[in-house]
Amino acid sequence: MDLIDDDTPTAGGNAPEFTVSEISGAVKRVLEGEFARVRVRGEVGRVSRPASGHLYFDLKDDRSVLAAVSWKGQVARMAVRPEEGMEVIATGRLTTFPGQSKYQLIVEDVEPAGAGALMAMLEKRRVALAAEGLFDAARKQRIPYLPEVIAVVTSPTGAVIRDILHRLRDRFPRRVLIWPVAVQGQACAPEVAAAIRGLNAFPTGGLPRPDLIIVARGGGSLEDLWGFNEEIVVRAAAESRIPLISAVGHETDTTLIDFAADLRAPTPTAAAEMAVPVRMELIAWAGEQGARLARAVAQRGDARRQRLTDLGRGLGRPGALTLASRQRFDLWAERLGPALSGFAARKRNAFGPVAALVRPDLLRRFLRKERETLEARWPRLPLAFGARTMRQRQRLDDWSGRLAPAFGRNRADALRLIALNHARVKALHDRLAAAPRARLLALAERLARLDRVRVTLGYTETLRRGFALVWAGDELVTSREAARRGAALEIEFHDGRLPVQTLAPGTAAPVAAPPKPRKPRGEPGGQGSLF
Amino acid sequence: MTELAAMSFEDAMAALEKVVRDLEQGNVSLDQSISLYERGAALKAHCEALLKAAEERVEKITLGEGGVPTGSTPVTGL
Numbered sequence A: 001m002d003l004i005d006d007d008t009p010t011a012g013g014n015a016p017e018f019t020v021s022e023i024s025g026a027v028k029r030v031l032e033g034e035f036a037r038v039r040v041r042g043e044v045g046r047v048s049r050p051a052s053g054h055l056y057f058d059l060k061d062d063r064s065v066l067a068a069v070s071w072k073g074q075v076a077r078m079a080v081r082p083e084e085g086m087e088v089i090a091t092g093r094l095t096t097f098p099g100q101s102k103y104q105l106i107v108e109d110v111e112p113a114g115a116g117a118l119m120a121m122l123e124k125r126r127v128a129l130a131a132e133g134l135f136d137a138a139r140k141q142r143i144p145y146l147p148e149v150i151a152v153v154t155s156p157t158g159a160v161i162r163d164i165l166h167r168l169r170d171r172f173p174r175r176v177l178i179w180p181v182a183v184q185g186q187a188c189a190p191e192v193a194a195a196i197r198g199l200n201a202f203p204t205g206g207l208p209r210p211d212l213i214i215v216a217r218g219g220g221s222l223e224d225l226w227g228f229n230e231e232i233v234v235r236a237a238a239e240s241r242i243p244l245i246s247a248v249g250h251e252t253d254t255t256l257i258d259f260a261a262d263l264r265a266p267t268p269t270a271a272a273e274m275a276v277p278v279r280m281e282l283i284a285w286a287g288e289q290g291a292r293l294a295r296a297v298a299q300r301g302d303a304r305r306q307r308l309t310d311l312g313r314g315l316g317r318p319g320a321l322t323l324a325s326r327q328r329f330d331l332w333a334e335r336l337g338p339a340l341s342g343f344a345a346r347k348r349n350a351f352g353p354v355a356a357l358v359r360p361d362l363l364r365r366f367l368r369k370e371r372e373t374l375e376a377r378w379p380r381l382p383l384a385f386g387a388r389t390m391r392q393r394q395r396l397d398d399w400s401g402r403l404a405p406a407f408g409r410n411r412a413d414a415l416r417l418i419a420l421n422h423a424r425v426k427a428l429h430d431r432l433a434a435a436p437r438a439r440l441l442a443l444a445e446r447l448a449r450l451d452r453v454r455v456t457l458g459y460t461e462t463l464r465r466g467f468a469l470v471w472a473g474d475e476l477v478t479s480r481e482a483a484r485r486g487a488a489l490e491i492e493f494h495d496g497r498l499p500v501q502t503l504a505p506g507t508a509a510p511v512a513a514p515p516k517p518r519k520p521r522g523e524p525g526g527q528g529s530l531f
Numbered sequence B: 001m002t003e004l005a006a007m008s009f010e011d012a013m014a015a016l017e018k019v020v021r022d023l024e025q026g027n028v029s030l031d032q033s034i035s036l037y038e039r040g041a042a043l044k045a046h047c048e049a050l051l052k053a054a055e056e057r058v059e060k061i062t063l064g065e066g067g068v069p070t071g072s073t074p075v076t077g078l
Helices: A020-034 A072-077 A115-131 A159-171 A188-200 A231-239 A256-260 A268-275 A279-315 A318-357 A360-377 A380-457 A459-464 A480-485 A518-522 B009-025 B030-052
Strands: A038-048 A055-060 A065-070 A087-097 A102-112 A149-154 A175-180 A212-217 A244-248 A469-472 A475-477 A489-493 A496-500 B057-063 B069-074
Touching: A020 A087, A038 A065, A065 A087, A072 A102, A102 A115, A115 A231, A115 A256, A149 A159, A149 A188, A159 A175, A159 A212, A159 A268, A175 A188, A188 A212, A188 A231, A212 A268, A231 A256, A244 A256, A244 A268, A279 B009, A279 B030, A360 A380, A380 A459, A469 A480, A475 A480, B009 B030
Parallel strands: A065 A102, A149 A175, A149 A212, A175 B057, A212 A244
Antiparallel strands: A038 A055, A038 A087, A055 A065, A087 A102, A469 A475, A469 A489, A489 A496, B057 B069
């Protein structure tokens, strides 16, 4: 082509022209051909699920975003739903959306990328279901001791069912119903849930209702066991009315059905052991019980027989027990008849004379006598009453007559006593008044006597006899020298003082001092102190 | 003894143990001990009958449309 058209180059060159739809269709073909099945790892971004049931979400990493969509049917089959923030590996095909010049990934399946993400999701789900109470201890049912029919929900082929049947056979062969299910993949969860629910609807179609359900699966990866973590399975197990043992994976694997089951077995074999007891042991037990039963009864029989014999021996002969009593009885019984007739005869004899006396006339006579007594006393009754009152009144008068004189006497006595006391009080009063006056008179008398002595002994009497005192002012002059020094002298006679003038040379004219009559009396000096 | 036939193995077992214990302790009257013995013997027979009826029978449930059980087929060789 190029060679042919080479000579007619145009502005567009020789490139073919596409319409928009043509190029869009071409791109679509290329993309869909190249990426018909891809696995894309990324973080789930915004997720939306409109009413249509389709699921739209973004897959992203640090630089790019890829639009993704899962159609309704695909979503239903998904084991794990993409949730925002989850690291996933999405499997699907790329396609374009020519109407908007867009391309997107149509996701058929989503798996969590890495165990960490899966575990985180599992834990979240566990917490949510636990919050609903699905795992509560109160919901747990007791596993029957010896179930008649055991249903096993598991794969019909493989080691698991074989292990269970072997162990059941060893311990206690039972009727077993196997409900076949897929134990991994997307069919697993719905089938297991349907099996549990279906068994709970038994008996049906000629099949008996099982007494116990075992849900079992061998070990596997977390992803392999994932179906047993699904909410639908957990709810079915929790709701089962038939006791349920879960035995999923190895001992170290824990799936959510284990929390919802009534009992968790670490392995399928262990589940069989939990399901039935060991028959041979029970047969031995039954034999032992029978032996104990027989032994117990025999022993009890022996013991009772022995006891009976012992008691019988202690009982003695019955005849001997009553012998003495019988003898006593006979003795007294013999005396009983004569005693009674004798007693009656005695009483009769005593009664005869008395009975002869008892006649109606006796009573009549008695009554007449009583009436006579009554009639005789009747008229005396008011009389006796009057006499009694009189006596009382007389006594009263007597006592009241004696009352007035007694009173007068007592009064006179009292008045006399008062007068007597009065006189005594007066005498005492007089004596009381006289006592101080007599003492005063005596004292005055004594004082006068003493004064007389004083006067006799005082200097004034001396003055009367012709002596005189010389005074210089208030000083008593007793020597010539003192008189010479004194300016003014006074001579005291018995009838008063007389001023004198001394004619001593160089002395001033004598001064007449006023008489001081009270002084010599109040100040007697040495001579005056005669007391 | 009609109730005995419907008795579960576990209940019969517990009842038998109690009978044996009561008898061994000997605090029952003679009349009682005889009736207890009879009951114990019946319980033991019932337990043994249940133990004898230990027959393995394994069936696989067949599922029809929509996973509905339609019947069962015997399973052998497992």
